Amino acid sequence: MAIELTDEQLERAAWTEQQENRLTVETAARVQAAITAHAKATGQGRYEVERALRRVPSGIPSLMPDA
Numbered sequence: 001m002a003i004e005l006t007d008e009q010l011e012r013a014a015w016t017e018q019q020e021n022r023l024t025v026e027t028a029a030r031v032q033a034a035i036t037a038h039a040k041a042t043g044q045g046r047y048e049v050e051r052a053l054r055r056v057p058s059g060i061p062s063l064m065p066d067a
Contacts, residue, residue, distance in 0.1 A: 010030055010034065014028070035050060
């Protein structure tokens with residue numbers, strides 16, 4: 001299951017903040033809203049989407065080459 005945030009700027013900000021151990025509440029909340037919207041749009045449960053995200057090796061899919 002490919003999961004990508006539609007807001008690339010948010011995706012990059014969240015990934016950078018997380019890697020630098022400085023993820024803000026605002027960014028985390030925006031990512032959570034994007035996950036919830038994706039789950040709703042695809043008819044999946046939010047936890048199911050979150051589990052799939054955690055299984056992606058080396059981070060966020062759209063930041064990975066050839067993803």
